[in-house]
Amino acid sequence: MATEHAEHVQQALTPSSYIEHHLSFNAHPFNESAGFWTLHVDTFVMSVALGLIVMGLVWLVARKATSGVPSKGQAFVELTFGFIDDQVKNIFHGNRHSFIAPTALTVFLWVFAMNSMDFLPVDWVAGIVSFFGGEHAKWRAVPTSDINTTFALALSVWILMIFFSIKVKGLGGWIHELFCSPFGSKIWVWPANFLFNLIEYVSKPLSHSLRLFGNMYAGEVIFLLLGLWAATGVSGTIFGAILGAGWSIFHILIVALQAFIFMMLTVVYLAMAHESH
Amino acid sequence: MNINFTLIAQAIAFAVLIWFTVKFVWPPLLNAIETRQKEIADGLAAASEGRNSLEVAAKKSEVTLNEAKQRASEIIGQAEKRGSQIVEEAKGAAKTEGDRILAGAKAEIEQEVNRAKEGLRAQVSALAIAGAEKILRKEIDGKAHSDMLSKLAAEL
Numbered sequence: 001m002a003t004e005h006a007e008h009v010q011q012a013l014t015p016s017s018y019i020e021h022h023l024s025f026n027a028h029p030f031n032e033s034a035g036f037w038t039l040h041v042d043t044f045v046m047s048v049a050l051g052l053i054v055m056g057l058v059w060l061v062a063r064k065a066t067s068g069v070p071s072k073g074q075a076f077v078e079l080t081f082g083f084i085d086d087q088v089k090n091i092f093h094g095n096r097h098s099f100i101a102p103t104a105l106t107v108f109l110w111v112f113a114m115n116s117m118d119f120l121p122v123d124w125v126a127g128i129v130s131f132f133g134g135e136h137a138k139w140r141a142v143p144t145s146d147i148n149t150t151f152a153l154a155l156s157v158w159i160l161m162i163f164f165s166i167k168v169k170g171l172g173g174w175i176h177e178l179f180c181s182p183f184g185s186k187i188w189v190w191p192a193n194f195l196f197n198l199i200e201y202v203s204k205p206l207s208h209s210l211r212l213f214g215n216m217y218a219g220e221v222i223f224l225l226l227g228l229w230a231a232t233g234v235s236g237t238i239f240g241a242i243l244g245a246g247w248s249i250f251h252i253l254i255v256a257l258q259a260f261i262f263m264m265l266t267v268v269y270l271a272m273a274h275e276s277h
Numbered sequence: 278m279n280i281n282f283t284l285i286a287q288a289i290a291f292a293v294l295i296w297f298t299v300k301f302v303w304p305p306l307l308n309a310i311e312t313r314q315k316e317i318a319d320g321l322a323a324a325s326e327g328r329n330s331l332e333v334a335a336k337k338s339e340v341t342l343n344e345a346k347q348r349a350s351e352i353i354g355q356a357e358k359r360g361s362q363i364v365e366e367a368k369g370a371a372k373t374e375g376d377r378i379l380a381g382a383k384a385e386i387e388q389e390v391n392r393a394k395e396g397l398r399a400q401v402s403a404l405a406i407a408g409a410e411k412i413l414r415k416e417i418d419g420k421a422h423s424d425m426l427s428k429l430a431a432e433l
Contacts, residue, residue, distance in 0.1 A: 030282070038281040047287060051294045055302060062305045067312035074309075081306050102303035106294050143287075148280060152287030 015231070019224050022122050025146065026138045040146055047143035050113040055106065084108055087264065092271035103160075104267050107153070111212065112259035114149070117141040118219050119248055119255075122227060144258075145216040147209070154209035157266050161204070164273040173276070208265050215258045219251050402430035 026042040029035075061077045070078060088101045120141050129139035143149045165174045176185075178197045183189040226247060229240030406423050413422075 027281075036281050038279075038283070039286060040281070040283040043283055044286050044290070048290050051290060055294055055297055059297070059302050062302045065305045065309035067309045067316060070309075070313075077306065078310060081310065097303065097307055099299060102298040103295050105303065106291075106298040110291075110294060146283065148283035149287045151280065152284045153291055155284070156288050156291050 013231075015228050018228060018231075019221070021138065022126065022224050023140070023220070024138050025140055040140075040148060042139045042141070043143045043146040043149055046117060046141055047110075047114055047149055050117070050143070051110050054109045054113045058105075058109065080109070081105065084263070088267050091264075091267050092274065094274055100267060100270050103270070104263050107266050108259055108263040111144060111153070111262050112256065114143040115212075115216055115255040115259055117143070118145075118216060118223065118251055122220070122223055140220075142216055142220055144212055145220050147213050150209035150213040151205070153212075153262070153266075154205040157208065157269055158201075158205040161269050161273040162201075164270060168274050169276055177276070204269060208262070208269070212258050212262050215254055219247075219254060222247055398430050398433060401433070402427055405430070 025040040028039045028041045030037040030039070058077055058080075061071075061073050065074055065077075084105045085096075085101055088096045088104050092100050094100075118141075122141070125139055125141045129137045133139075140146065162174075165177070169177060179185075179190045179193050181193060182196060183193050223244065226240050226244045229236040229243075406426050409422065409426070
């Protein structure tokens with residue numbers, strides 16, 4: 001570790017080292033060989049903290065929810081609630097209140113909060129972290145720009161999808177559907193059907209997770225590139241700040257939109273699992 | 278960009294968050310909102326019901342008012358008629374009473390006149406007889422002539 005530190009100190013601050021520093025995780029390997037058994041502490045801490053804060057705030061309001069005149073906080077939470085509930089109602093025609101709608105609310109609020117970490121100035125985050133953890137401590141503040149997070153969510157949804165498929169149609173019904181839809185139940189189209197469903201089952205979690213990851217990762221990289229302008233002098237700093245502000249404003253749209261899309265896809269996938277073909 | 282244990286940790290965090298929301302966040306919010314929706318719907322229904330009954334009551338009161346007005350004018354008309362009738366009756370009664378008193382008075386006067394006439398007649402005939410007696414004492418049969426004179430007196 002010491003030599004590594006020394007290396008970093010000697011290294012001049014170049015654009016590539018700046019970007020590399022901001023794009024590497026605070027990885028904590030559990031054993032010597034590292035590999036799979038590594039935890040990104042920054043991603044995990046940020047996402048869990050945000051999840052606790054966001055759902056905790058909603059819980060604080062929900063706990064004291066009254067059917068009378070709502071407080072401003074309750075009115076805001078109810079707006080979110082109504083928004084999510086309407087979306088789910090349009091897609092899923094079953095008992096949505098027992099699982100799917102609350103899941104949609106969780107996904108939307110959590111992903112939105114995690115995406116929003118993109119608004120924190122990257123160098124401030126780095127500054128705070130280096131104040132506590134040494135000059136070259138790494139910290140990526142946006143959990144959704146870590147493929148592990150988006151893939152974890154997408155895979156969880158994927159597992160729920162298969163779970164609900166089997167729960168609604170039975171194991172036999174699900175396997176029957178794998179082979180007999182979408183082209184029909186004749187035996188010579190079974191391979192085509194199965195291939196089709198296989199592609200669908202593989203592509204769903206991939207597109208689900210990579211869409212969110214790609215958007216947030218690209219957003220972060222653009223912030224870093226704009227941040228680099230500060231290295232070119234006063235005018236570069238001013239332009240970088242102006243463009244950074246512009247990109248931040250545009251990024252509000254992306255943050256909200258990607259959270260919404262991720263939530264909608266979650267609901268659509270789970271609703272599709274409930275439908276028989 | 279490498280897949281590692283973070284994936285599993287995040288999936289567990291996700292599961293816990295979903296469980297928390299399903300268990301503690303969604304039900305109270307749903308309950309509050311549905312209760313309020315029901316209360317508002319009930320309130321609106323009650324309001325429209327009240328509006329309806331108000332309309333019905335307004336109509337009913339208008340009808341009653343009209344009826345009352347009609348009845349009042351009827352009563353006034355009847356009273357006026359009855360009043361003039363009473364006045365007429367009183368006038369009639371007074372006139373008959375007056376006539377009757379007048380007729381009684383006239384009849385009494387006539388009676389008095391007749392009685393006076395009778396008295397006068399009787400006295401005249403007695404006077405005539407007495408005069409005739411004095412003048413014709415000897416040759417005249419008092420009885421036969423008094424008959425004749427009383428006939429004469431009756432003819433007066």
